[in-house]
Amino acid sequence: MSRHKLVKALDLDEELDDFDGGTEPGYDDEVSADDKEQLRLGTIKVRDILGEDAGIPDKEIEDSLWHYYYDIDKTVNYLLSQKTNSQPKKSKKKKAGDREAKATDFFKDSPWLNILKERCGEILIEPLYPRGGLLGGSSKQDGAPKSKLAALAAARKKKENQILEDGQNATSSVALLDKLGAKSRRSKADTRSSSSSLNPQSVPSGQPKNIQTRKYPIRKPQNEDVSPAEPSAEAAPAAPGPLPSSELEVKPEVTPAATPSVFARTIFGTPAKSHEPVFQSADSYVSQASESHTEFNFAGPSPDDIVTKAQNTKGSAPKAAKQLAPLANGNKSVNGVTQGVSEVDIEDTKIRGKNLDVLAEFEKSKPKNAANFVVIGHVDAGKSTLMGRLLYDLKVVDQRTLDKYRKESERLGKGSFALAWVLDQGTEERNRGVTIDIAMNKFETENTSFTILDAPGHRDFIPNMIAGASQADFAVLVIDASTGNFESGLKGQTKEHALLVRSMGVQRIVIAINKLDTVQWSQDRFDEISQQVSAFLTSAGFLSKNLAFVPCAGLTGDNIVRKADDPKASWYLGPPLISLLESSEPVTRALEKPLRLTIDDIFRGGVQNPLSVSGRLDSGNVQIGDTVLVMPAKEAGAIKGLEVDSDPVEWAVAGQNVILHLAEIDAKYLKSGDVICPPSAPIQCVTSFKVKVLAFEHIIPMHCEVHKGRLHALGRVTQLIAQLDKASGAAIKGKKPRLIKPGSVARVVVEVDDPVPLEQGGRVILRAGGETVGAGLVE
Numbered sequence: 202m203s204r205h206k207l208v209k210a211l212d213l214d215e216e217l218d219d220f221d222g223g224t225e226p227g228y229d230d231e232v233s234a235d236d237k238e239q240l241r242l243g244t245i246k247v248r249d250i251l252g253e254d255a256g257i258p259d260k261e262i263e264d265s266l267w268h269y270y271y272d273i274d275k276t277v278n279y280l281l282s283q284k285t286n287s288q289p290k291k292s293k294k295k296k297a298g299d300r301e302a303k304a305t306d307f308f309k310d311s312p313w314l315n316i317l318k319e320r321c322g323e324i325l326i327e328p329l330y331p332r333g334g335l336l337g338g339s340s341k342q343d344g345a346p347k348s349k350l351a352a353l354a355a356a357r358k359k360k361e362n363q364i365l366e367d368g369q370n371a372t373s374s375v376a377l378l379d380k381l382g383a384k385s386r387r388s389k390a391d392t393r394s395s396s397s398s399l400n401p402q403s404v405p406s407g408q409p410k411n412i413q414t415r416k417y418p419i420r421k422p423q424n425e426d427v428s429p430a431e432p433s434a435e436a437a438p439a440a441p442g443p444l445p446s447s448e449l450e451v452k453p454e455v456t457p458a459a460t461p462s463v464f465a466r467t468i469f470g471t472p473a474k475s476h477e478p479v480f481q482s483a484d485s486y487v488s489q490a491s492e493s494h495t496e497f498n499f500a501g502p503s504p505d506d507i508v509t510k511a512q513n514t515k516g517s518a519p520k521a522a523k524q525l526a527p528l529a530n531g532n533k534s535v536n537g538v539t540q541g542v543s544e545v546d547i548e549d550t551k552i553r554g555k556n557l558d559v560l561a562e563f564e565k566s567k568p569k570n571a572a573n574f575v576v577i578g579h580v581d582a583g584k585s586t587l588m589g590r591l592l593y594d595l596k597v598v599d600q601r602t603l604d605k606y607r608k609e610s611e612r613l614g615k616g617s618f619a620l621a622w623v624l625d626q627g628t629e630e631r632n633r634g635v636t637i638d639i640a641m642n643k644f645e646t647e648n649t650s651f652t653i654l655d656a657p658g659h660r661d662f663i664p665n666m667i668a669g670a671s672q673a674d675f676a677v678l679v680i681d682a683s684t685g686n687f688e689s690g691l692k693g694q695t696k697e698h699a700l701l702v703r704s705m706g707v708q709r710i711v712i713a714i715n716k717l718d719t720v721q722w723s724q725d726r727f728d729e730i731s732q733q734v735s736a737f738l739t740s741a742g743f744l745s746k747n748l749a750f751v752p753c754a755g756l757t758g759d760n761i762v763r764k765a766d767d768p769k770a771s772w773y774l775g776p777p778l779i780s781l782l783e784s785s786e787p788v789t790r791a792l793e794k795p796l797r798l799t800i801d802d803i804f805r806g807g808v809q810n811p812l813s814v815s816g817r818l819d820s821g822n823v824q825i826g827d828t829v830l831v832m833p834a835k836e837a838g839a840i841k842g843l844e845v846d847s848d849p850v851e852w853a854v855a856g857q858n859v860i861l862h863l864a865e866i867d868a869k870y871l872k873s874g875d876v877i878c879p880p881s882a883p884i885q886c887v888t889s890f891k892v893k894v895l896a897f898e899h900i901i902p903m904h905c906e907v908h909k910g911r912l913h914a915l916g917r918v919t920q921l922i923a924q925l926d927k928a929s930g931a932a933i934k935g936k937k938p939r940l941i942k943p944g945s946v947a948r949v950v951v952e953v954d955d956p957v958p959l960e961q962g963g964r965v966i967l968r969a970g971g972e973t974v975g976a977g978l979v980e
């Protein structure tokens with residue numbers, strides 16, 4: 202029997218939300234009747250395999266069954282190895298070796314007890330940018346740069362000051378910066394297609410307007426199948442600079458990292474390799490930058506450094522942002538962090554905003570309904586194709602672009618992926634025919650402004666899927682209806698994705714039963730799949746009224762934006778997918794709460810904006826001129842510019858996807874997953890927290906990864922405080938639990954190595970050994 206049981210009857214609202222915890226921890230540790238029966242049946246099966254004369258007492262068999270969660274094969278293997286090892290030993294050395302083998306054998310199926318040290322690093326997703334001072338790496342100690350790359354940056358800055366003192370003219374550097382092609386990383390798709398061959402009358406009343414698309418960069422998580430991209434840090438030794446290359450940090454080979462960005466390549470001198478730019482229109486940018494970097498003198502200050510410095514000097518603006526007091530004596534407590542923040546006197550920013558009443562402005566603006574939806578489902582269910590079709594039929598993507606994709610994909614022998622290429626823009630994604638990271642695209646209908654978050658279906662990229670789902674208001678679950686594929690998908694990521702989005706608070710889900718062309722639009726097949734999926738989703742905590750099913754074929758466009766053409770589909774009288782999307786409820790915005798923005802991406806927003814971050818405003822509001830705090834670095838900075846959906850604006854409110862152009866803060870204090878908040882109401886950073894967790898797998902004290910949006914932290918479940926009653930949420934009295942079974946709810950303590958910004962009510966996902974083991978609410 203596998204340990205990986207399916208989780209049934211999980212009503213997360215009931216189990217996680219609707220109770221305020223029990224009184225005292227406790228758990229009835231006695232073996233339940235169910236367990237006893239499993240042990241009895243298991244013992245019979247093990248005896249059958251081992252034979253009656255094996256000479257192993259029942260107790261030993263039961264212990265092994267208990268350890269292996271009743272897995273017969275593992276139990277038999279273990280008992281056989283025990284038996285072999287208990288033979289008389291020939292020598293002392295052999296004895297020691299046997300003991301070691303026995304222990305290794307015993308734990309070989311317990312991944313959390315057998316994690317190689319180097320794998321601990323592997324399970325984190327590397328940010329797109331190289332860490333260590335230039336970008337990323339928000340944690341710092343005693344104000345000193347952490348890595349040698351940071352030292353390289355510091356040395357460069359020192360030299361830059363020298364040059365400025367010598368009266369070097371910054372103007373030429375601006376020109377050089379222009380030459381380096383510091384363009385916006387965003388690509389705007391052609392919003393007005395004139396040449397679409399599709400039937401324009403078929404587009405429903407909700408015609409798209411003012412449509413923009415944006416592709417997020419590819420992050421690359423651990424994945425054995427994917428040929429590892431060149432780790433970003435590897436580029437460092439090649440870069441000339443004050444430090445000898447041997448002294449620079451080189452990441453271990455086991456840590457696959459994202460391909461260096463154009464910016465990183467420019468700075469570090471790594472030649473652009475097989476990876477194409479992430480954005481549609483960035484080809485010229487890459488070649489320009491690649492050419493330029495060869496002429497750039499790395500020993501001197503970077504053009505941006507010079508420009509920024511010159512700007513600061515000109516405006517006689519002293520550094521407004523201050524480094525906040527480090528944690529006193531390494532005190533890692535929540536209070537320590539908060540106190541550290543409150544003790545710091547943050548100077549007012551020199552950037553002058555209009556000091557608007559943002560909430561009043563928001564009310565005045567009569568905002569359009571906005572919704573983010575995440576597209577989830579098993580690998581190859583047709584998610585990207587479906588979204589590509591949606592964008593094409595809505596004329597977000599024009600005919601010429603699609604023809605180009607068709608030609609290129611056919612050349613690679615992947616002609617059927619042409620529509621998926623609208624979203625999958627990374628070279629590796631296209632070569633392999635799989636989505637690796639969230640692709641973000643926008644489109645508007647008459648009533649609503651939508652943001653699509655196309656998630657990868659492959660199990661190796663679940664962390665990226667989690668990042669996308671954390672920003673979603675509702676989900677579109679895509680199911681491959683073709684023979685055999687629905688069944689394998691259900692066992693695979695269909696269920697896991699659905700459980701994950703529910704755990705992250707998503708309540709509404711549109712189910713696109715896709716590829717119905719492959720089963721001749723069989724109504725029976727549609728009904729069979731709808732019933733099974735509906736049963737699972739309601740058991741996972743979705744209300745029936747929040748489920749909507751549509752039979753469709755992304756490849757042909759039937760029932761996506763227009764009704765199906767195929768006469769075999771005439772039995773379906775309901776609306777196409779676009780109408781179901783449009784019926785989504787308006788987003789509830791946490792306008793009154795303090796500002797919280799989890800950083801999704803950090804990039805160079807252009808010549809005027811050397812440091813920009815993107816993300817969704819979880820709560821509160823911001824405006825130009827605001828001073829903000831970045832946690833956990835505890836660094837303050839100022840907002841010098843703002844964009845909402847790629848348009849420059851004065852202010853932004855919760856629920857909007859924004860780009861903040863920052864000033865008076867160094868990029869080295871920022872990384873994906875960090876939180877931007879007001880200095881007056883900073884988010885707490887913790888190294889230990891209690892979680893009310895719903896177990897997807899067995900949970901014992903074990904190593905795990907903590908995921909919250911783009912935040913990933915290595916940690917451990919250190920205590921199982923109590924198992925909780927699923928109905929009342931009260932702690933079950935008795936001894937502390939030894940393990941939490943799948944489907945149970947428990948209160949556990951999780952510790953992480955470095956402080957992470959987390960607050961009560963935050964939803965986290967716990968993963969271990971590449972599996973999602975639980976989801977919970979931070980208490």
Ligand SMILES: Nc1nc2c(ncn2[C@@H]2O[C@H](COP(=O)(O)OP(=O)(O)OP(=O)(O)O)[C@@H](O)[C@H]2O)c(=O)[nH]1
Nearest residue numbers: 580581582583584585586617635636658754755756
């Ligand atoms: N016959 C048929 N094939 C489809 C349909 N939709 C997608 N496909 C094919 O299914 C394959 C996978 O499509 P993708 O869109 O890449 O699937 P995906 O779910 O985005 O894949 P990942 O993001 O990598 O998980 C491609 O070959 C598509 O052409 C459909 O409606 N009918």
